[in-house]
Amino acid sequence: MPRRYDPDRRRRIIDAAIRVVGDKGLAGLTHRTVAAEADVPLGSTTYHFATLDDLMVAALRQANEGFVKMVAAHGGLTDRHTDLATELADLLGAWLAGDRTGVEREYELYLAALRRPALRPVAAEWAEDLADRLARRTDPVTARALVALMDGICLQVLLTDGTYDKEYARVALARLIPPAAP
16 A cells, blocks of 8 residues: 655644643643544654654644744834834733633643753743844843743733733833833
8 A cells, every 4th residue: 555645744743732732731642642633643643753752842843833923923023113012012912812722732832841851942942032033122131031021921811810911011011121212
């Protein structure tokens, strides 16, 4: 029997891994559960991802892509005529107003880096990318502080099952941003 050509299989496996994490948590993530969710043979998951860490790295990287795309599409972050704190508060609001389950899945994978060193470089990628973008509008130290505050606000909203308060976020972010030079 000829081998079936399936160019999207790897992506489907990653999508399935993200869904499994959302449905069953990290403890439920196995090659077997992902294969069943993706409707592929077990050997396909181990062919594309030798270890669960490899699969989690790919899932976290794919989850990060959505946020990175949202940031890239948010033109106000590069426009020096806009209020940076307002733009960042709007960005957080848009992200948190989207698919809440998706955001929770992303954070679960992100926080898995605490116990899985293989995930740490990928977990740091989005923060570094955002800090690099923000450093174009402010200095590198302030940019990193803004990213940390944004991360903290997101975690608080997710962990407390609270409502995102855009004005609170804007005021808090503005306190970190030095006044523009005349």
